Amino acid sequence: MTGSSLHIRKRPLLVLTCFYGLGIIFGFYFKGSLWWLILGGLTFLVNLIYFIRKGKLQSTLFLLCFVFFGALWYNLHCLPPDSYRHWLDEVVEGQGTVISYPRPGAAGLSFMVDLHRLSRGEQELPGGIRVLLRTKGDAQVLPGTVVGVRGKLSLPRQARNPGEFDYRQYLANGQIFYQLTTQDNGLTVISEGQGVRTWLAREREKIASHLAQIIPLKERGLLLGVLFGDKSGIPDTDYEAYQRAGVVHLFAVSGLHVGFVLGLVWALLSFWEVRPLFRLLLGAGCLTVYFFLVGWTASIVRAIIMALVGLVALTVGKKQDLYTTLALAALIILVANPGELLQTGFQLSFVTTAGLIYLTPWLGNLGLGKILAPAVAAQLAGIPLGAYYFNQISLVAPFLNIIAVGAGGIIVGLAMIGSILYFVWPPLGDPFFLGAGGLLYALSEFILWWGRQEWTGLIVPTPPLALIVILYAFLFLAPHLYNFIPYWRSFFPPVYRQRILTAFIIIGITCFLWPHMGKTQVVFLDVGQGDSIFIKTPGGKTILLDGGGTPGSDYSIGKQVLKPFLRRQGLRKIDLVIMSHSDTDHSEGLLEVIPYFNVGQIIVPPLEQGDKVEEALLQVARKRNIPLNSVTAGQYIQVDDQVRLEVLHPDGERIWHGNNKSLVLKLIYQEAEWLLTGDIENEAIAYLLAQKEDLRADILKLPHHGSISSYSEEFYRQVGPWAVIVSAGINKFNHPHPRVRGYFSERGIPFYLTRDNGAIITWSKGRKIEARTFIPSL
Incomplete structure (x- = not known):
């Protein structure tokens, strides 16, 4: 074909x-x-x-x-049932069946539960909904276990910033719309599961426990990922390196694993003469067992359906049509759960498989050979989606995949043989497990070395969906382009061909750059109860002012919010990092995100002896050879030819502490001005007013999250903004204070709050400033 x-x-x-x-x-x-x-x-x-x-x-x-x-x-x-919404943030009780393997996380375990019953006091709602259950501790539950739960019902976290993973939509695509976080002793096991699925889950746990006894921790995490698709034992930094290298699919159980399962069945049956129907039934049974061991993923379901159709075709003596088989697999999955179409895993699995089928013959005819052509075909098919979802393109993936897939086949084979022998007598499987673990460790170190080299991957900004469609249209037409060459040459003389190609190149570059030309963008990120502001100038310079933080929480603002947002911009480097002051809700995210980017310079207010956050930032700057400078009022930073930052506070003659030590900066781009005020309170505000500073600005970022301790009508009049922005989350401090909000609402001045609107994106081409919210206003 x-x-x-x-x-x-x-x-x-x-x-x-x-x-x-x-x-x-x-x-x-x-x-x-x-x-x-x-x-x-x-x-x-x-x-x-x-x-x-x-x-x-x-x-x-x-x-x-x-x-x-x-x-x-x-x-x-895929739309949530409204009957449960009035119980949000309420403590409820229920009973249900565990339907997924528990996954460890920073805040404990999480797994899916199919609730049979849900009640609050004497009020009871019908069950039949699935929830994500979060619980602390080491709960011993497996698929099929019946549990009693007591906890707070809530909505999963939604994306609140560009580039942030939308966990709420991800779960909704799997028909899960609510999460339930257990209280103390809020999870009880009512009965252990008795079915085949639970028995297989226990056997999987036994294999995992046995592996923990015979091979080191890192190899165990990798082997469980390859064998069962369980990525929880793989460190985040390693997983990102695998993504950069383009081989992360090794940990997505798919065709390679299914092929080996059937290979083992065929090898065993080769010793006897069996009927094709028996071969089909036995192969289908083994694949079903493996499916229960792994759990539901689009890649394993696709591979199993395609394999079963192939077995049926072989049994009845018909030729399998791969395109029709792929369509059948997709249709079965999407009828069972239409939301799967919107999942990254489904898209990558089916698109790369389709690309493998469609492009490999063409690439082979171009001289790439039978080994390189499939690797390049899969890579080409995955590039647009990889750029869209992960903002990176691997330059070495085709070559690494030749090695990774070859070695991966041996590793999967050894691990599966070890698992089968483990059921006979555990020590019999040890040599195979050890062999698989050792080979996997060597392969992993080889891949990680490549994945840690910056030049092996391109970081790209998130392409628009229209460009994704164009790229896939080009890939679809690519095998046919040769047929159009005679028509192209006959219709257009050489001089016109050159002009047309030049015009297309110019149009393409202009369409890509036009949205960013002559525009300064200031994004007030939603980091909960904290501040973080991203600035990009017309000259392409980038500034990160503060990084938010979550004091007393395991949630990482730097890794979960800032890093995805900055990657979405296609950034490897941040030209300027500014810390307005050292409070955790402004500084923690900076310390978390700086190690992932090249930073040109760090700016801070005058340093204070004994400040642990400032000392930590100094250590990071020294370790990474980043210049660190303190600034005071009267200085300015020329960001590029048309954009500058004026420092209005603190002055260098007086020692300031706490919130009043915050840097106050005015960002100026031609006639557009933003006043960024950190956490200053009335003492610093009064000092600013006494200095007769020019405070006028189009956008005012309200001081200290809109606190009453920063309320100053004279300050607001001096600034005279056309819109104000407050960065605040759910908090116990009454931020923003109703009096502050009332002042602006009475005057008809737009009031943007990240808690309600998510990130606030503002931009200007030098005159008027425009704004939009990431979460549309209701």
């Missing part, structure tokens, strides 16, 4: 699956609309009438039925 042999009309299931998927996408962007039901019903009715009168289906209407069905099916499955 060549790349040019994709005959759509001969594969109706592929067409129907594509239109059904298109309907799911429409359903996602137009959630909760009854029009899908109305339009779908009318289209079906018209199609039925046409069929009755003409004796055949009208193809266009028939395909539209699939579009409407996809949209309707998504809305029926």
